Amino acid sequence: MILLTRKAEFSASHYYWIDAWTEGENQRVFGKCANRNGHGHNYTLEVTVKGEIDPKTGFVVDLKELKDVMEREVVSVYDHRHLNLEVPEFKTVQPTTENIAVAVWKRLEGKIAGARLHRVRVYEMPDLFADYYGER
Amino acid sequence: MILLTRKAEFSASHYYWIDAWTEGENQRVFGKCANRNGHGHNYTLEVTVKGEIDPKTGFVVDLKELKDVMEREVVSVYDHRHLNLEVPEFKTVQPTTENIAVAVWKRLEGKIAGARLHRVRVYEMPDLFADYYGER
Amino acid sequence: MILLTRKAEFSASHYYWIDAWTEGENQRVFGKCANRNGHGHNYTLEVTVKGEIDPKTGFVVDLKELKDVMEREVVSVYDHRHLNLEVPEFKTVQPTTENIAVAVWKRLEGKIAGARLHRVRVYEMPDLFADYYGER
Amino acid sequence: MILLTRKAEFSASHYYWIDAWTEGENQRVFGKCANRNGHGHNYTLEVTVKGEIDPKTGFVVDLKELKDVMEREVVSVYDHRHLNLEVPEFKTVQPTTENIAVAVWKRLEGKIAGARLHRVRVYEMPDLFADYYGER
Amino acid sequence: MILLTRKAEFSASHYYWIDAWTEGENQRVFGKCANRNGHGHNYTLEVTVKGEIDPKTGFVVDLKELKDVMEREVVSVYDHRHLNLEVPEFKTVQPTTENIAVAVWKRLEGKIAGARLHRVRVYEMPDLFADYYGER
Amino acid sequence: MILLTRKAEFSASHYYWIDAWTEGENQRVFGKCANRNGHGHNYTLEVTVKGEIDPKTGFVVDLKELKDVMEREVVSVYDHRHLNLEVPEFKTVQPTTENIAVAVWKRLEGKIAGARLHRVRVYEMPDLFADYYGER
Numbered sequence A, B, C, D, E, F: 001m002i003l004l005t006r007k008a009e010f011s012a013s014h015y016y017w018i019d020a021w022t023e024g025e026n027q028r029v030f031g032k033c034a035n036r037n038g039h040g041h042n043y044t045l046e047v048t049v050k051g052e053i054d055p056k057t058g059f060v061v062d063l064k065e066l067k068d069v070m071e072r073e074v075v076s077v078y079d080h081r082h083l084n085l086e087v088p089e090f091k092t093v094q095p096t097t098e099n100i101a102v103a104v105w106k107r108l109e110g111k112i113a114g115a116r117l118h119r120v121r122v123y124e125m126p127d128l129f130a131d132y133y134g135e136r
Helices: A023-034 A063-078 A097-108 B023-034 B063-078 B097-108 C023-034 C063-078 C097-108 D023-034 D063-078 D097-108 E023-034 E063-078 E097-108 F023-034 F063-078 F097-108
Strands: A002-014 A039-051 A116-125 A128-132 B002-014 B039-051 B116-125 B128-132 C002-014 C039-051 C116-125 C128-132 D002-014 D039-051 D116-125 D128-132 E002-014 E039-051 E116-125 E128-132 F002-014 F039-051 F116-125 F128-132
Touching: A002 A063, A002 D097, A039 A063, A039 A097, A063 A097, A097 A116, A097 A128, A097 C002, B002 B063, B002 F097, B039 B063, B039 B097, B063 B097, B097 B116, B097 B128, B097 E002, C002 C063, C039 C063, C039 C097, C063 C097, C097 C116, C097 C128, C097 D002, D002 D063, D039 D063, D039 D097, D063 D097, D097 D116, D097 D128, E002 E063, E039 E063, E039 E097, E063 E097, E097 E116, E097 E128, E097 F002, F002 F063, F039 F063, F039 F097, F063 F097, F097 F116, F097 F128
Parallel strands: A039 B039, C039 F039, D039 E039
Antiparallel strands: A002 A039, A002 B039, A002 D128, A039 A116, A039 B002, A116 A128, A128 C002, B002 B039, B002 F128, B039 B116, B116 B128, B128 E002, C002 C039, C002 F039, C039 C116, C039 F002, C116 C128, C128 D002, D002 D039, D002 E039, D039 D116, D039 E002, D116 D128, E002 E039, E039 E116, E116 E128, E128 F002, F002 F039, F039 F116, F116 F128
16 A cells, blocks of 8 residues: 655635625635735645555556646646636635645546545645545 | 845736737737636745945844835735736736836835845746846 | 644754763764754744634634744744743753654644644754654 | 654666566556666655654654664665666566655664654655555 | 746756776766766756846746747757767766756757847756856 | 856854843844844855866866865854854854855855855845855
């Protein structure tokens, strides 16, 4: 059993806002993130898969395939996008680092041939990141 | 003569768009950056000042003052903002890395007591940055 | 269940020394770290909390509050200090990376509203760090 | 119980190739890595050990000894070497990141006095790494 | 006048060896790098161009074009290659960091539309790099 | 003409204090750095040399020799030391980043065979560094 992790990056805009709240409540809870013009980040995504090493190839997963799945399912959808306005899953939940990690998990789960998704880590900034291991 | 450099960070949204151009022209020149919902980055700013070392304090510049000037003149204005929509200098020029470097220079020039501004470096991503040394 | 990690930094001095031992014994076990004038490091602290995502805010923990607790309980006490001489917990144990991780845990445990402390990581240098998960 | 991690680096060459396969099959599975002239990487190795903190020294493991073991058992054998041609364990398995992590584990297991090997992490590139926790 | 820098990476093998010297002389001057099986690195390339900002686009250079030129002229030729055996310019000079910087300059000079090549920086390791500014 | 840069690290303690000033004046100018128990940093040193590439070896300077000079003249003197108390040049000037850069220059000048010292860069923290190019 071994774990393999691959990173990718995307740059996106977001803001935090709850329609049912007043401007003041949004400001108090979300601070500068409540600015509805949006602001943005260079997100770093780390996807970890788990499995047995193939005795012939020495791989737990085909690296090119893993890269392609991450690109197709996540990066091409999130990169250079405004998460609140353009990505369906963030119409109903705030695009926080925590929720992005869960959303990336849902996008990748079951799509990686031959290995099991183990962890999704999302960095919003170099000093802030969320880890999601699926429901367990 | 010595140079001292201090870094700061800000997270902001932007897009590239020229009103006089068609959507197609904007797409061709600016690619994914032409998305008018905006996307964002964690920008890193490096400000370099130049001067003589004060023989008593050993400083070329008061570090706290330098930090305060960078915070007041740049970070507080750009951070968690949409550069095109909320920062005056980017109403008329595209908020490219190059133009942000020039704009930061203009904001800081003449504001740093006791030392001369030497260089402004702006990273849009870890693999892309612009350097501006003023007009010369 | 999700994990959220936030980093902070502090710069401090320390040395390793056991009074009951001779100078020679201290030198043999602690090497250059036995210099009682002290030497120092830029420490990086990573605090990981664990909990459920609040369905409204999308947060597992209030980020500003987490930052404030880390600042108040740890950074303001350790930063720009000589750990052996000025921080109470290191009067009786050596301020090794391992012991600092445990001490940070004790300082933070039970202070973070709404989430459970999961891990404290302390880097003494970029190539050396300790992880503590509490008693278990 | 605490975990301590130390990093080291080595620069080495490798390629991926299965003799029983045709050139075309090797190219299809291994892509650019099938070039038998070899190519290379700056590998980063992270070794994590686990144990109780010694109440006197504050150490879970003697840091100098850990460094020496990593140097003697791994770095001196892999650094500036062609892994396929000069390191015995890679005569029979491909020197993938996964297999290197397992091989480092086998080289270190039982050699670190006073602590238990917990994890070996190997980075082939900053955006690709494998983790091995031993057989379990 | 502004400077813009873009990074790229390539992984390659090399060794240092002078045929006219004995094995002993090669070993004495080149140390571990004289191993003719080769060893390798993750090289980082920084290309800096210089010019005026286009008042419309805000660019000193078309970023996509710069990336394409770097990919076509350098990365596709060096990446996953054995520099001594497969790259023509290193048949006659040692593939040292210094010589790679000069070779990259020669490959890029005159190929970047609208801007002037200012500097080529090549990192062999994070702690070792060469800068070349052309003949001057 | 080419530039080659090599990095090294040292961990040291320091404080800022002027005997002729009152405690209050020291606090006002030096803030937390005026704590005479000292605090510390992981300093990073970058030494850049300049010269012609040797047509045979491809080197501007013997890398091992450069490393040895940096180790002997600087790292072995500063590492794990209290700069104010144990390093002669800081008895009379404050060990600021600026003054450390100048002191490193003086220690290295004329000691590097075959190449000319071009720049000394000293990082006190990842976000603060000084550059010295000698008197000119």
